[in-house]
Amino acid sequence: MSDAELPASARLKVELMFEGVRYSPALGAASEHAFPNFYPYRFRPGEPNPSGRDKVAIPYLMTLRDGTLIRVKGSADSPWRVEGDRTVGYRIESDDGRSLPIAFEPLPAWMQGKTDDGFPMAQAGVSLHGDMAVINIAPGCEYFLSRAQDGDSLRCTFCAYGAPNERIKHFEQRIGEAGLASIAVSRMQQTLTAALDEGGIRHIYLVGGSMTDWDQEGARFIALAGAVQQVNDHRLPVACGSGALPEARLDRLHGDGLVDQICFNLEVWSEALFARVCPGKQRYVGYDRWLRALEQAASRFGRGNVYSAMVAGIELEPEHEMTWEQAAALGVDGAVQLLNRGAIPVYSLYWPTGGRDHPDYFSRLQHYFEALNLGYARIRRERGIRISERFLTHRSAYMQLECDIDRAEVAGA
Numbered sequence: 250m251s252d253a254e255l256p257a258s259a260r261l262k263v264e265l266m267f268e269g270v271r272y273s274p275a276l277g278a279a280s281e282h283a284f285p286n287f288y289p290y291r292f293r294p295g296e297p298n299p300s301g302r303d304k305v306a307i308p309y310l311m312t313l314r315d316g317t318l319i320r321v322k323g324s325a326d327s328p329w330r331v332e333g334d335r336t337v338g339y340r341i342e343s344d345d346g347r348s349l350p351i352a353f354e355p356l357p358a359w360m361q362g363k364t365d366d367g368f369p370m371a372q373a374g375v376s377l378h379g380d381m382a383v384i385n386i387a388p389g390c391e392y393f394l395s396r397a398q399d400g401d402s403l404r405c406t407f408c409a410y411g412a413p414n415e416r417i418k419h420f421e422q423r424i425g426e427a428g429l430a431s432i433a434v435s436r437m438q439q440t441l442t443a444a445l446d447e448g449g450i451r452h453i454y455l456v457g458g459s460m461t462d463w464d465q466e467g468a469r470f471i472a473l474a475g476a477v478q479q480v481n482d483h484r485l486p487v488a489c490g491s492g493a494l495p496e497a498r499l500d501r502l503h504g505d506g507l508v509d510q511i512c513f514n515l516e517v518w519s520e521a522l523f524a525r526v527c528p529g530k531q532r533y534v535g536y537d538r539w540l541r542a543l544e545q546a547a548s549r550f551g552r553g554n555v556y557s558a559m560v561a562g563i564e565l566e567p568e569h570e571m572t573w574e575q576a577a578a579l580g581v582d583g584a585v586q587l588l589n590r591g592a593i594p595v596y597s598l599y600w601p602t603g604g605r606d607h608p609d610y611f612s613r614l615q616h617y618f619e620a621l622n623l624g625y626a627r628i629r630r631e632r633g634i635r636i637s638e639r640f641l642t643h644r645s646a647y648m649q650l651e652c653d654i655d656r657a658e659v660a661g662a
């Protein structure tokens with residue numbers, strides 16, 4: 250792989266992440282046996298629509314033959330479409346003549362099961378990203394309920410998934426209380442057990458909405474990690490994807506062997522951006538404390554076991570007034586600074602809410618994403634750093650490129 254170019258699979262992944270896939274009957278049929286997408290395919294007025302409905306279910310994740318994982322994004326304008334079927338196999342075909350075999354991440358049997366109190370396992374707080382099980386039984390984020398002086402909520406500006414709405418009811422999550430409801434724990438444990446028994450899971454990631462008291466959030470994650478370990482019979486690696494936590498909570502998580510990795514998501518580099526993009530994190534934890542907590546985690550868990558997810562591309566929202574070159578340079582600088590603190594950033598492509606009317610917006614976003622990933626890959630190579638497969642693999646990183654790039658480098662070497 251050259252310094253100036255992504256490896257072939259990663260290049261194709263970027264293409265498909267940006268261009269998406271247009272509807273075809275084969276894509277619709279695949280949804281019957283594939284892991285379901287959270288977003289249905291919405292037909293654009295005038296688009297050929299053999300389904301006869303406004304929106305239809307589509308698969309969530311597809312894999313290339315080398316295992317590269319890609320999110321399926323429905324897009325009427327895409328040059329890509331899916332052909333084939335389950336028996337002969339699926340292919341992704343482009344209007345330019347390219348045709349490649351793909352597979353869809355299958356719908357596991359446990360997702361159609363029920364817990365012993367008759368609750369659907371699909372809603373019990375266990376989800377899959379490829380070979381990663383994601384556990385979330387307290388999804389409501391308290392930042393949504395706090396207000397800035399101008400009346401705006403303190404949620405992260407990109408976040409659509411943390412609203413404390415109907416979803417938190419069946420987990421019996423109570424705002425301001427760290428405790429997890431025993432019914433939610435029991436359903437999660439039964440579901441995780443069924444998922445682990447079915448196979449294919451290689452690592453576990455704990456997440457949840459944030460609390461305004463970071464110490465209480467730590468107590469909640471300690472309880473969650475303990476509950477997961479009770480059913481983690483094969484001792485798969487477990488990562489704590491909470492907000493930054495105080496030292497005493499880190500000591501418990503580490504000293505009691507509750508988790509193997511820490512992932513405190515800083516989301517963006519620079520305090521100015523952090524304050525604007527993550528006002529809740531800034532108010533209730535603060536940028537400096539967040540960085541210190543990452544360092545404290547690295548001193549306990551060791552280098553290679555501390556991560557920070559970053560929202561790659563939010564810098565290009567119009568209000569931040571940055572060119573893609575400036576944003577990529579800032580991102581690469583942030584990667585260096587985080588690595589210097591013992592934390593490894595991982596960059597997930599941000600899908601914009603604003604600025605989309607700008608004709609060149611997506612082209613700038615793509616340039617930025619490629620430049621950031623190439624710059625960051627160079628730094629990892631120089632320092633001999635790789636994303637640990639115990640934390641994230643190319644079989645779970647559906648919106649990130651690091652694992653694909655690292656894997657291509659290892660294969661090339």
Ligand code: SF4
Nearest residue numbers: 390404405408411459
């Ligand atoms: S901390 Fe931010 S990203 Fe996480 S759930 Fe709350 S608003 Fe969403």
